[in-house]
Amino acid sequence: MSEPGPPVAEVVGASKRFPGVLALDGVSFTLVPGEVHALVGENGAGKSTLVKLLTGVYTPDSGEVRFAGTPVTFRRPLDAQAAGISTIYQEVNLVPLMSVAGNLYLGREPRNQLRLIDYRRMHADAAALLRRYGIDVDVRQPLRSLGLGAQQMVALARAVSVNARVVIMDEPTSSLEPREVDTLFRVVAGWCTPARSPDSTGCAWCRSCSAGTWPRYAGTGSPASASRTPPPRPSPSCASVT
Ligand SMILES: Nc1ncnc2c1ncn2[C@@H]1O[C@H](COP(=O)(O)OP(=O)(O)OP(=O)(O)O)[C@@H](O)[C@H]1O
Ligand SMILES: [Mg+2]
Numbered sequence: 001m002s003e004p005g006p007p008v009a010e011v012v013g014a015s016k017r018f019p020g021v022l023a024l025d026g027v028s029f030t031l032v033p034g035e036v037h038a039l040v041g042e043n044g045a046g047k048s049t050l051v052k053l054l055t056g057v058y059t060p061d062s063g064e065v066r067f068a069g070t071p072v073t074f075r076r077p078l079d080a081q082a083a084g085i086s087t088i089y090q091e092v093n094l095v096p097l098m099s100v101a102g103n104l105y106l107g108r109e110p111r112n113q114l115r116l117i118d119y120r121r122m123h124a125d126a127a128a129l130l131r132r133y134g135i136d137v138d139v140r141q142p143l144r145s146l147g148l149g150a151q152q153m154v155a156l157a158r159a160v161s162v163n164a165r166v167v168i169m170d171e172p173t174s175s176l177e178p179r180e181v182d183t184l185f186r187v188v189a190g191w192c193t194p195a196r197s198p199d200s201t202g203c204a205w206c207r208s209c210s211a212g213t214w215p216r217y218a219g220t221g222s223p224a225s226a227s228r229t230p231p232p233r234p235s236p237s238c239a240s241v242t
Helices: 047-054 077-083 100-104 119-131 148-161 178-191
Strands: 009-018 021-031 036-041 062-067 070-072 085-088 166-170 202-208
Touching: 009 047, 021 047, 021 062, 036 047, 047 166, 077 085, 085 148, 100 119, 100 148, 119 148, 148 166, 148 178
Parallel strands: 036 202, 085 166, 166 202
Antiparallel strands: 009 021, 009 062, 062 070
C-alpha cells in the first residue's frame, strides 16, 4: 500500500465548552485524502460539535482547525464550503419548496449565453446525477414532495457534486431505507482510493452508539486504519444506533 499523503483536514487539541458542559476536551482528528473515518459515540458525546468545528458553525475555544496543512478560522459555513468541505447535517438543510433540481444546483445553476438559468440543462443534469444514486424522480417537483430518505440522497448528491475535498455526514443513515443505505455505502466506498491521490475525497461519518464506553472523544485512527470498506453496519459493540 502506498504511503499516506498529507492530511486534508485536521483538528488539533480542540476544546469547546457550552454553558454547563465541556462538549470537546482536547480533541485531535486527522483526515487524509482517500480515508473514511467513522465518529462513533453515545448521544451527547460531541460528534456534531466536532463536525461543526470543521465546518465553521463553531470556532474552538482552544486548539485549531487546519485545512490542507494551514490553520484556518472558518467564520461561517460558507467559508468551509468554499474551501472544499461539504457537509450533510443530521437534519436535511435544503429548501423544501424549491424544485429538486433547484436544490441540487442552488448557487451554481447552469446559465445560457444570456446569463439566464438554463432550466433544460439543469433538469437533464439533475436527473442524470440522481439516477447515479438510484433516485428516479421528476426533478421539477418540489423537494418536499420526496420522502425523507430521498431528500437525504439529494443532499448527498449535492454535497458530492460540488467537487468536495472533504465530505462530512452527520448520522446520514438515520432517515434512510436499507436500499438507500446500500447506495450510500457504495458511493462512499468509491471515494476510498488505494493510491490516496491528494485529489480524492476524505469522509468523516457520525454514528450514535449507546453501547460501550465513550470518553469525551476517542480519536479516529491512524492512516493505517483507513480501509477501502465504508463504515461497518452496527456491530455488537455498537448495537444501538439512533
Ligand atoms: N449549541 C449548544 N448549546 C449548548 N449545549 C450544546 C450545544 N450544542 C451541543 N451542546 C451540548 O454539547 C454536548 C455535545 O453535543 P453534540 O450535539 O455534539 O453531541 P452528539 O455526539 O452529536 O450527540 P447526538 O448523538 O445526540 O447527535 C451535549 O451535552 C450537548 O447538549
Ligand atoms: Mg449529533
